[in-house]
Amino acid sequence: MSPVTEPINFVGSPPVEPQQSYSPFIELDRATWSRLAHELEQPFDQSDVERLRGLGDQLSLTEVAEVYLPLSRLLSIYVEASAKLREASNKFLGETTRRTPFVIGVAGSVAVGKSTIARVLQEMLRRWPNTPRVELVTTDGFLYPNAELRRRGLMERKGFPESFDRRRLLRFVSDVKAGVPEVRAPMYSHLTYDIVPNQQIVVRRPDVLIVEGLNVLAPPRPRSDGTSGLSVSDFFDYSIYVDAPHEAVRSWYVKRFMKLRSGAFANPDSYFHRYAALTDTEAIKTATGIWDRINGPNLIQNVLPTRGRAKLVLTKNADHYVRRVLMRKI
Ligand SMILES: Nc1ncnc2c1ncn2[C@@H]1O[C@H](COP(=O)(O)OP(=O)(O)O)[C@@H](O)[C@H]1O
Numbered sequence: 001m002s003p004v005t006e007p008i009n010f011v012g013s014p015p016v017e018p019q020q021s022y023s024p025f026i027e028l029d030r031a032t033w034s035r036l037a038h039e040l041e042q043p044f045d046q047s048d049v050e051r052l053r054g055l056g057d058q059l060s061l062t063e064v065a066e067v068y069l070p071l072s073r074l075l076s077i078y079v080e081a082s083a084k085l086r087e088a089s090n091k092f093l094g095e096t097t098r099r100t101p102f103v104i105g106v107a108g109s110v111a112v113g114k115s116t117i118a119r120v121l122q123e124m125l126r127r128w129p130n131t132p133r134v135e136l137v138t139t140d141g142f143l144y145p146n147a148e149l150r151r152r153g154l155m156e157r158k159g160f161p162e163s164f165d166r167r168r169l170l171r172f173v174s175d176v177k178a179g180v181p182e183v184r185a186p187m188y189s190h191l192t193y194d195i196v197p198n199q200q201i202v203v204r205r206p207d208v209l210i211v212e213g214l215n216v217l218a219p220p221r222p223r224s225d226g227t228s229g230l231s232v233s234d235f236f237d238y239s240i241y242v243d244a245p246h247e248a249v250r251s252w253y254v255k256r257f258m259k260l261r262s263g264a265f266a267n268p269d270s271y272f273h274r275y276a277a278l279t280d281t282e283a284i285k286t287a288t289g290i291w292d293r294i295n296g297p298n299l300i301q302n303v304l305p306t307r308g309r310a311k312l313v314l315t316k317n318a319d320h321y322v323r324r325v326l327m328r329k330i
């Protein structure tokens, strides 16, 4: 891949007058954004797209070329720049600190397609010369096991901030960022709807770590003495929020549930196995019920309010395709 030097037109970012309300984001429409990578080669073929696409997502080779290729180029520029910054600060301090992983957070609603985007970025970044080793960790591994959620009365709050072992997640990300040689993360199974006992992901000083999950941009929790601690996003070098209209995400969730009903739920080990025999009407009712009780309120109360904390917002249309990009100027 080689960089682009073309001039670009930004939309939605007129010179800011002192009396105007100030936005920290530049808004780029899809056409402008995609031109940022028009000289770069398409790194994927159709089989890559099919392998990386999550259930219900609409990834295509065009989407990869027009949306994710420019994004991977931008991230690669940031990785390079952060290495230079470390070099300069080493020189200033007269020290030699080792390079530590570049950490990227990917946030957004349940069913918005975060995991597909995170996988695409992982594969793309691996192909850039400065980041051959890219690891991906999803925060669902840091949910409390179901037994603990039941004990705390949180089974109907799965995905809400309090359903995660936030201290453990914070420790995990800070250890990786600090360059600890081997850091372990627990694993979650969507099939059993629970933490997988005795299985862990081992992260060994990658060039890049992608941390994907609902609440990765949540601000630090206030302490009882009024001060605030750290949050995982304090360790991010870059962050992306995947956005889409609420009604669209709700319908993607229901459609995915319908697909799972005739797929994964058929497996007797699936937590949702009892839903495999539902009629279409019953399945739609069940899925919308889960959305309206759990994922929808969580999106409104906890996830969406963190959107403005991201460095980049990808906004999808109801057809799943990204229509605009908001990029933080500062
Ligand atoms: N009940 C389920 N059974 C099997 N796989 C599931 C189930 N629920 C979600 N998944 C899969 O888990 C992954 C993560 O889903 P989710 O957390 O909703 O995030 P996103 O859709 O933003 O990637 C997706 O690939 C999805 O297809």
Ligand SMILES: CC(C)(COP(=O)(O)O)[C@@H](O)C(=O)NCCC(=O)O
Binding pocket: 110, 138, 139, 140, 141, 158, 159, 160, 212, 213, 214, 215, 290, 294, 295
């Ligand atoms: C596991 C999840 C909380 C997502 O967690 P994440 O990977 O974003 O940390 C979510 O997929 C989920 O299971 N929500 C609970 C309601 C439901 O069954 O959809």
